Amino acid sequence: MHRRILAPGALAAASLLLAIPASAASYSPGAPGIGDPYYPYYGNGGYDVSHYDLRLQYQPATDELAGTATILARTTQDLSSFDLDFLLDVSEVRVNGVKADFATSGQHELVITPKSPLAQGTQVTVVVRYSGVPSTKSAYGFDTWHRTPDGAVAADEPESAWWWYPSNDHPLDKATYDVSVAVPDGTQVISNGLLQSTSSKLGWTRYNWRQNKPQATYLTTLAVGKFDITTSTSEGGVPVVNAYSKDLGDNDGAARASVERTGELVDWLSGYFGPYPFSSAGGYVPNTTTGYALETQTRVYYSPKQFANGANTSVVVHELAHQWYGDDVSLKGWKDIWINEGFARYAQWLWSEHEGEGTAQELADYVYASHPADDAFWTVKPGDPGPDDQFDIAVYDRGALAIQALRNEVGDDAFFAILKGWPKEHAYGNASVADFEEYAEKVSGKSLSALFDAYLFEPTKPVAPAVKAVGAVAAVAQPKSWKQIEATNDVH
Ligand code: ARG
Numbered sequence: 001m002h003r004r005i006l007a008p009g010a011l012a013a014a015s016l017l018l019a020i021p022a023s024a025a026s027y028s029p030g031a032p033g034i035g036d037p038y039y040p041y042y043g044n045g046g047y048d049v050s051h052y053d054l055r056l057q058y059q060p061a062t063d064e065l066a067g068t069a070t071i072l073a074r075t076t077q078d079l080s081s082f083d084l085d086f087l088l089d090v091s092e093v094r095v096n097g098v099k100a101d102f103a104t105s106g107q108h109e110l111v112i113t114p115k116s117p118l119a120q121g122t123q124v125t126v127v128v129r130y131s132g133v134p135s136t137k138s139a140y141g142f143d144t145w146h147r148t149p150d151g152a153v154a155a156d157e158p159e160s161a162w163w164w165y166p167s168n169d170h171p172l173d174k175a176t177y178d179v180s181v182a183v184p185d186g187t188q189v190i191s192n193g194l195l196q197s198t199s200s201k202l203g204w205t206r207y208n209w210r211q212n213k214p215q216a217t218y219l220t221t222l223a224v225g226k227f228d229i230t231t232s233t234s235e236g237g238v239p240v241v242n243a244y245s246k247d248l249g250d251n252d253g254a255a256r257a258s259v260e261r262t263g264e265l266v267d268w269l270s271g272y273f274g275p276y277p278f279s280s281a282g283g284y285v286p287n288t289t290t291g292y293a294l295e296t297q298t299r300v301y302y303s304p305k306q307f308a309n310g311a312n313t314s315v316v317v318h319e320l321a322h323q324w325y326g327d328d329v330s331l332k333g334w335k336d337i338w339i340n341e342g343f344a345r346y347a348q349w350l351w352s353e354h355e356g357e358g359t360a361q362e363l364a365d366y367v368y369a370s371h372p373a374d375d376a377f378w379t380v381k382p383g384d385p386g387p388d389d390q391f392d393i394a395v396y397d398r399g400a401l402a403i404q405a406l407r408n409e410v411g412d413d414a415f416f417a418i419l420k421g422w423p424k425e426h427a428y429g430n431a432s433v434a435d436f437e438e439y440a441e442k443v444s445g446k447s448l449s450a451l452f453d454a455y456l457f458e459p460t461k462p463v464a465p466a467v468k469a470v471g472a473v474a475a476v477a478q479p480k481s482w483k484q485i486e487a488t489n490d491v492h
């Protein structure tokens with residue numbers, strides 16, 4: 001061992017080093033993405049969030065949003081720094097009470113460097129103070145914060161959190177939420193879960209919403225505007241909270257005639273999927289010009305356009321089915337989107353059958369027959385569609401066709417056992433298409449890999465006779481409900 005006399009500068013450097021834990025070499029930055037191949041920078045590495053507390057103020061007139069996010073997390077590695085996904089302007093960050101350095105990086109990364117590095121497996125409290133005008137921000141070409149004539153809405157998939165709260169923005173990291181937002185008196189705030197309380201002071205009304213079950217970041221929603229809020233309880237005991245913009249014009253009646261049936265439809269779906277997994281249900285219809293609907297947890301987002309042709313219970317069934325398939329059991333990676341959209345579409349088919357507007361088999365036959373083998377429809381693989389085709393119609397319709405094929409293969413007893421067993425198997429968790437195949441094989445006792453490959457993973461039309469009654473396909477009339485399903489095809 002060499003001994004040498006240290007120069008004063010070197011000594012200072014050496015004593016600084018002593019402040020860092022002995023294993024400092026193992027401390028490294030958390031990854032800027034959680035590891036999803038479709039979206040390399042979505043989510044982050046090195047920690048797991050358990051709770052978000054968002055305490056905000058929003059002024060509709062100017063689109064100014066300001067406040068504080070308090071994030072409770074646990075480290076999953078020794079961290080020298082870590083990222084949050086966020087677009088607004090940050091003024092201060094504290095980690096475990098101590099001011100931390102922060103910087104922006106890439107399109108939507110907030111890089112936080114705590115004063116002391118964080119050891120693996122420890123609890124961390126992160127406080128982020130921020131403000132900004134969300135409608136002026138964009139990343140990767142997205143600007144999904146939607147202003148309305150009297151407020152704004154955050155509801156999109158997968159990108160919606162970055163415009164209003166800092167997060168580990170990926171379904172793999174679910175957490176509970178308190179969303180507290182103050183708005184000018186006379187304006188309402190809608191979010192997930194149950195409204196705990198409201199309070200007023202100095203011309204502002206604060207709404208305190210709570211989601212007490214794990215929730216993916218993209219399923220966390222915020223709407224500000226002038227709403228009429230209705231409350232009820234379903235026959236099965238689920239509290240229902242719905243909200244309608246006071247500015248829905250001609251769509252108001254049809255919106256209410258659809259969304260007010262939420263309690264009835266939640267109870268009906270429970271018959272197929274098992275007990276409703278959350279402490280409230282409902283939806284809101286803001287005065288947006290967007291066209292889609294979204295399964296925001298417990299409080300579904302509906303565009304008024306969904307109701308332009310009259311009552312649309314089919315879209316309500318679709319979004320409520322997601323509460324089990326997508327929200328309770330969330331995907332592991334965005335390539336698993338079939339578990340969300342295929343099953344939500346299949347629930348619409350079950351509803352069509354229940355309403356006497358065409359059976360699931362007839363609808364499956366119709367999908368099969370209406371796309372010839374050379375149709376680009378069959379080039380989309382629902383089991384791994386790629387980010388550009390994540391919400392392609394094939395993920396929905398070919399995806400539901402695959403589910404009907406599964407039903408025909410395993411028989412109704414096993415099929416409905418799978419449908420109901422899956423949410424229980426992965427309650428409040430995450431699962432992949434591969435996990436689903438494994439589960440379906442376990443319950444049915446059949447090898448299903450050929451069927452899954454043909455229906456979900458080949459870029460070609462599956463060969464008959466895996467679709468029952470395929471010989472009669474040419475004669476299948478368009479089921480009555482088809483127009484309704486088609487009208488909402490590209491929007492939910
Ligand atoms: N998961 C939504 C639904 O099927 C789809 C949302 C698609 N996103 C969009 N911006 N159009 O209900």
Ligand code: ZN
Nearest residue numbers: 340341344492
């Ligand atoms: Zn959907």
